[in-house]
Amino acid sequence: MNVEFDTHGNVSVVVISGSVDGLTAEDLLNRLQGYVAAGNLLLVANLAAVEYTSSAGLRALLATVKQTRRGGGDLRLACINANVRKVLELSGFTTIMKLFDSVDAAVASYAVSVGS
């Protein structure tokens, strides 16, 4: 499992590839937490190259969602394949997170003006 970070303006894109399972999820979580703690609060996770995730992966994603939202940001998901989407749906995650078909759409979603 591989994690790479990229930036699109003020939004950070996290490209995750490989399998996110019980062994790799901890590594993923540590890297994400470190990245968010460094001040990157507007995140998009590009999951195009993630074929598989278990509940461990879901927990890593959820912990990061909570961490970013506490700081006024968010973690939004892009390019989810059918199998991973099924796991997200069964766990109820699709209703509490924002999902997009492309990285561009996810990045663009942060450019919405604030209601007062």
Add this chain to the structure above:
Amino acid sequence: MNAAAVGVARTSRKRVALVIGAGSVKCAAALGLWKVLKREGIALDLLVGCSGGSIYAGVMALGHDVDTCERMTRELWTPAITRKRDLRSVFSAFLPRLFGFDGRFGMLSDDPLLRALDVPLGDKTFADTHIPLRIAATDLHNGERVTLERGSIRDAVRASVAIPYLWKAWEIDGRWLLDGCMSDPLPVDIAIREGADLILAMGFESPYPSRLRSATRYAFQVNSVYTNNLLRANFAFHNLAHHAEIIPILPEFERPIRLFDTDQIPYVIEQGVRAAEAQLDYLKRVLAANDA
């Protein structure tokens, strides 16, 4: 000011959402909560409504004061909206080919409901709101929850209150929509997804009508049983998944409040005030707390 989206906060002020779940006349308790919030100077950043709650969320989001909201909703929700039967729809269920059954079965005509909703909501759209608004409905074909956030508020409310078997499903953007209750009677997850920090969740356990005399009441009974189980199951998960806090504001009613007991609205609002005041200290502490 773009009131259509909550967006990402630019200040450190916590964003407060109010979710009004299904409960017909009991949803007026939300006005009681709102009175308390206004008194304390606590602003709302997001309103989410489901089923009966969508009526209140709609009029509140449009910026009407509490008394106007009370009057508008009281005048809207009367037995007159269930008086007219939709015979054609009933017949079409039994003789589908002759009457053109198209899956949108409803025993009642929705004309009185639509005309009643027009009065407070008129031609207002989500973009006209002072506070961002979301309304929950359910897709008839796949049972999924649909979050409405643009277009006509009246249409969204009409879809959200479409109690199965009573009123036909309502079409928006090519989807046939039913009562929001069916997928989640207290859609706290909509507020979670929008990034609200503090979520006030006003939920009501549906009443179980004591005598099942008519087909209308039977439909309502089925709806109630389903609603209660779903509400409990979802609420536990949402509590785990949210990053900040969900505060349930649960008004207590010492007497039964039936489907159209609009003369009890002043009592309902007062119970809403009490329920809000019971949680007010905790609410203020959560707002003032520094995050980890």
Add this chain to the structure above:
Amino acid sequence: MAIEFHTNSMRELGNVLAFVDQACAGVEADTVFAVRLAVEEAFTNIYKHGYAGGEGPVAVRVDVAPRQIVATLVDEAPAFDPTEAAAPDLDAPWDQRRTGGLGCHLLRQMMDEVKYVRRERDNVLTLLKMRS
């Protein structure tokens, strides 16, 4: 035909998943995905809860038949039914709540049948998935 894979610690999860993939060679992708996920969740629970985070023997077996796949996990931990979801921790302070019970929930959703049997000295968990 079925073969067994023996492990002694949670660290061997990767090998177990590779074993499942191999055993299911030629099976439809969706079915393999479900079986792999269910085995991972069950395997993880045995070590987390059964062996309380420590080490211990687990034997994983995968039977591939024309109509279904059956995965069996046998462990020697104290009697523990992994199909019982961990209760969500609603009493924890609001800033410290964990997520829990997800794995069991997913397992039950992905498999067509989940059976737990306690024998004299071990636990047997049987997971069945019908093929499409």
